[in-house]
Amino acid sequence: MGEEARVLDMETSEENATRRNHLVNDLIVDLYPLSSYYFGSRDALRVKDENISDRVDRLKSNYAAHGLRTCVEAVLLVELFKHPHALLLQYRNSIFKLPGGRLRPGESGLLYCSVTSLCINSLSQISALKTKFLLNLLDIEGLKRKLASKLSINENVVVPGSEVGECIGMWWRPNFESLMYPFLPPNVKHPKECTKLFLVRLPVNQQFVVPKNFKLLAVPLCQIHENEKTYGPIISQIPKLLSRFSFNMMEL
Amino acid sequence: MGEEARVLDMETSEENATRRNHLVNDLIVDLYPLSSYYFGSRDALRVKDENISDRVDRLKSNYAAHGLRTCVEAVLLVELFKHPHALLLQYRNSIFKLPGGRLRPGESGLLYCSVTSLCINSLSQISALKTKFLLNLLDIEGLKRKLASKLSINENVVVPGSEVGECIGMWWRPNFESLMYPFLPPNVKHPKECTKLFLVRLPVNQQFVVPKNFKLLAVPLCQIHENEKTYGPIISQIPKLLSRFSFNMMEL
Numbered sequence: 001m002g003e004e005a006r007v008l009d010m011e012t013s014e015e016n017a018t019r020r021n022h023l024v025n026d027l028i029v030d031l032y033p034l035s036s037y038y039f040g041s042r043d044a045l046r047v048k049d050e051n052i053s054d055r056v057d058r059l060k061s062n063y064a065a066h067g068l069r070t071c072v073e074a075v076l077l078v079e080l081f082k083h084p085h086a087l088l089l090q091y092r093n094s095i096f097k098l099p100g101g102r103l104r105p106g107e108s109g110l111l112y113c114s115v116t117s118l119c120i121n122s123l124s125q126i127s128a129l130k131t132k133f134l135l136n137l138l139d140i141e142g143l144k145r146k147l148a149s150k151l152s153i154n155e156n157v158v159v160p161g162s163e164v165g166e167c168i169g170m171w172w173r174p175n176f177e178s179l180m181y182p183f184l185p186p187n188v189k190h191p192k193e194c195t196k197l198f199l200v201r202l203p204v205n206q207q208f209v210v211p212k213n214f215k216l217l218a219v220p221l222c223q224i225h226e227n228e229k230t231y232g233p234i235i236s237q238i239p240k241l242l243s244r245f246s247f248n249m250m251e252l
Numbered sequence: 253m254g255e256e257a258r259v260l261d262m263e264t265s266e267e268n269a270t271r272r273n274h275l276v277n278d279l280i281v282d283l284y285p286l287s288s289y290y291f292g293s294r295d296a297l298r299v300k301d302e303n304i305s306d307r308v309d310r311l312k313s314n315y316a317a318h319g320l321r322t323c324v325e326a327v328l329l330v331e332l333f334k335h336p337h338a339l340l341l342q343y344r345n346s347i348f349k350l351p352g353g354r355l356r357p358g359e360s361g362l363l364y365c366s367v368t369s370l371c372i373n374s375l376s377q378i379s380a381l382k383t384k385f386l387l388n389l390l391d392i393e394g395l396k397r398k399l400a401s402k403l404s405i406n407e408n409v410v411v412p413g414s415e416v417g418e419c420i421g422m423w424w425r426p427n428f429e430s431l432m433y434p435f436l437p438p439n440v441k442h443p444k445e446c447t448k449l450f451l452v453r454l455p456v457n458q459q460f461v462v463p464k465n466f467k468l469l470a471v472p473l474c475q476i477h478e479n480e481k482t483y484g485p486i487i488s489q490i491p492k493l494l495s496r497f498s499f500n501m502m503e504l
Contacts, residue, residue, distance in 0.1 A: 084435070167496045168496055169492060169495045169496055170496055181474070183494070186335040220438070225434065240434040240493065241493070241496075244420055244493075
């Protein structure tokens with residue numbers, strides 16, 4: 001059977017076709033020009049100033065009270081000079097952050113259970129899948145709340161039109177003092193923190209209202225790439241996490 | 253509407269449910285123990301020995317004759333000590349490679365067209381999507397052929413049972429002498445080489461027959477991570493590219 005015949009053969013299967021369309025659509029991201037978005041500012045957001053030892057202490061006491069801490073962060077992309085740019089929050093002219101933040105205790109509290117329960121037999125697998133899906137939904141709801149608090153007029157106004165899509169990467173902190181890893185290191189049963197990055201597909205236009213102690217900057221992927229010194233260990237990896245996608249530069 | 257009501261609401265939509273199942277299933281990878289696979293050896297594979305300048309010359313003459321060169325490589329995972337391990341080919345006790353290789357001219361010749369044609373209006377978008385899907389299919393067929401030549405009894409015997417799945421990353425070489433980037437750098441219209449990594453889901457058991465001038469080694473993700481010196485600039489990034497997946501450690 002030749003190449004073409006085989007392709008046609010696949011096209012006859014309806015389920016394959018649906019799945020195929022999803023797979024293809026999921027890999028194409030429409031990017032709109034930076035100029036099609038509106039950026040305003042609002043009152044400063046209170047930021048917990050802390051050094052590393054404060055952060056470790058807070059992580060410890062939070063872990064004792066609520067267990068694993070989950071952070072959800074959004075990768076928002078726009079087009080400028082035909083190249084994808086990520087929208088990054090800058091604090092004090094130096095620290096770069098992705099919009100997002102820590103979920104409330106309970107908002108994604110079961111995540112760790114779902115990870116450990118994945119060593120399972122096939123009977124309980126279905127319910128584990130379901131749990132996992134529900135947790136992903138909760139993460140996404142949490143991220144919407146976080147985006148509202150960081151990029152909208154106020155915490156109660158969800159940034160409209162954005163579609164929080166797939167998880168593109170996940171980092172784990174095995175111990176309070178340790179770095180984060182893109183996998184759960186061997187023999188770590190009780191990770192302390194998990195950071196999940198989600199790709200958010202922006203609509204053709206949108207209004208961002210940014211607390212005035214932050215700047216929202218569009219930074220080209222080619223500048224972020226491997227620039228850990230400026231953007232930190234996670235943001236600097238975004239170009240790799242996005243490398244499987246094709247970007248559709250939309251002209252308006 | 254509460255969290256539960258919203259979830260139930262989504263469940264009533266059949267298309268959403270199908271899409272959701274795909275999304276969840278696509279993020280879970282079953283890993284089987286290393287011991288459930290059989291490893292044999294066969295005659296050595298002829299390897300083009302070359303230094304960097306030979307490689308650049310060959311890339312140049314190939315580009316002049318056939319245009320963009322596409323390489324497809326497979327990430328194969330097994331379980332050992334409850335941690336994911338990648339199967340890597342080792343040559344001369346030092347150089348690590350993913351199983352795969354260069355596609356034949358024409359096997360994925362249209363890829364570059366599809367990338368440039370992605371700056372399109374919505375009318376031609378559908379055909380671009382279709383083109384892209386067909387090209388992905390061709391890449392996958394090419395990778396199956398490459399896996400047969402590297403890991404099977406002979407080039408004509410496809411490694412059975414393996415499911416070549418999604419693309420997890422893509423690297424571009426903008427010029428003959430340059431490094432590869434996980435994006436097409438701005439203003440590069442004619443990249444010279446593209447390397448695509450695919451996740452291959454292994455069946456519960458499999459026979460690998462490896463040319464005797466290569467070793468096939470199971471290397472833990474935690475050892476590959478950020479170890480560019482040993483594993484090179486692309487393989488060392490695999491743990492990040494896989495971080496969005498959950499691994500199901502299957503006990504047999």
